[in-house]
Amino acid sequence: MADTLKPTTVPQVVGRFAPSPTGPLHFGSLVSAVGSYCLARQGGGRWLLRMEDLDTPRVVPGAADKILNTLEILGLTWDGPVAWQSRRVELYRSALDELRGKGLVFACGCSRQDLQVSAPHAGEEGLIYPGTCRRGLPPGRQPRAERIRVPELAVGFCDGVFGAVDQCLADAVGDFVLRRADGIFAYQLAAVVDDAATGVNQVVRGADLLGSTPRQIFLHSCLGHPLPHYIHLPLALAQDGEKISKRHGAPEIDGTLEGGRIIRQTLDFLGQRVPLELQGAPAGELLHWGVTHFDLERVPQLSRVAAC
Numbered sequence: 001m002a003d004t005l006k007p008t009t010v011p012q013v014v015g016r017f018a019p020s021p022t023g024p025l026h027f028g029s030l031v032s033a034v035g036s037y038c039l040a041r042q043g044g045g046r047w048l049l050r051m052e053d054l055d056t057p058r059v060v061p062g063a064a065d066k067i068l069n070t071l072e073i074l075g076l077t078w079d080g081p082v083a084w085q086s087r088r089v090e091l092y093r094s095a096l097d098e099l100r101g102k103g104l105v106f107a108c109g110c111s112r113q114d115l116q117v118s119a120p121h122a123g124e125e126g127l128i129y130p131g132t133c134r135r136g137l138p139p140g141r142q143p144r145a146e147r148i149r150v151p152e153l154a155v156g157f158c159d160g161v162f163g164a165v166d167q168c169l170a171d172a173v174g175d176f177v178l179r180r181a182d183g184i185f186a187y188q189l190a191a192v193v194d195d196a197a198t199g200v201n202q203v204v205r206g207a208d209l210l211g212s213t214p215r216q217i218f219l220h221s222c223l224g225h226p227l228p229h230y231i232h233l234p235l236a237l238a239q240d241g242e243k244i245s246k247r248h249g250a251p252e253i254d255g256t257l258e259g260g261r262i263i264r265q266t267l268d269f270l271g272q273r274v275p276l277e278l279q280g281a282p283a284g285e286l287l288h289w290g291v292t293h294f295d296l297e298r299v300p301q302l303s304r305v306a307a308c
């Protein structure tokens with residue numbers, strides 16, 4: 001009997017954009033929004049929106065609504081309801097319980113100052129935890145944060161823009177924080193729990209998070225989640241060579257005023273060749289072009305000064 005050809009089912013892409021409401025949308029975050037949007041929509045995939053508003057001391061009142069409003073004006077429309085991290089803490093708590101149940105979590109009594117004194121090196125990701133409380137709290141120390149024990153193993157993945165990346169967690173970051181001393185669940189844990197819970201299988205974001213990805217892959221594997229595909233985009237820099245950021249005083253994007261121009265600049269920044277006839281086209285038309293023509297091969301690795 002002839003072999004029957006089984007149709008191969010390609011899973012639908014589920015992408016997401018996950019801004020932190022620490023200020024309005026700026027060019028740097030728009031690069032992630034447009035890149036993740038085009039790559040998710042390209043194959044008819046879903047594009048979700050998550051508001052990373054857990055770090056309450058840094059949240060700026062009104063910023064989340066402004067971000068959502070700008071995205072809507074630009075035509076970057078998302079699927080389903082916005083996932084507000086501040087309303088999802090029970091999920092993070094139960095993931096932490098699960099990791100604790102596996103014996104992977106320990107209480108840490110070190111203050112930032114202790115770490116500055118005792119951490120042997122500062123890696124690219126900040127201070128490398130020296131392991132002070134990993135075998136139990138030293139006498140007289142009170143539990144502050146909770147950390148996960150990391151193995152002496154390299155975590156590797158293939159990034160859609162940067163190619164093969166690997167990092168030995170123990171050397172690069174050490175046992176990292178899952179719950180901070182102020183009780184707030186750490187970004188690494190919340191992002192992993194949410195990406196898995198919402199079925200995200202394609203993570204597109206700025207290259208400043210490339211170094212966080214091995215930690216996230218490690219957490220996904222500890223929690224038994226399937227791994228998403230990671231794509232990190234070049235960072236938009238300000239004139240002084242620093243990453244454009246809200247803290248850096250990046251100009252706010254006014255979707256009504258800048259519409260098409262800013263989307264075009266974003267696509268140009270991502271190495272896409274927007275045709276000249278689309279000069280002056282509205283945002284929606286440029287996004288449509290981006291969804292149809294976005295070519296990952298053209299995205300440069302190099303972070304550079306944005307022309308906006």
Ligand code: GLU
Pocket residue numbers: 017018019020052191204205206209
């Ligand atoms: N909230 C992060 C930011 O605004 C992005 C996190 C992510 O995409 O995983 O930089």
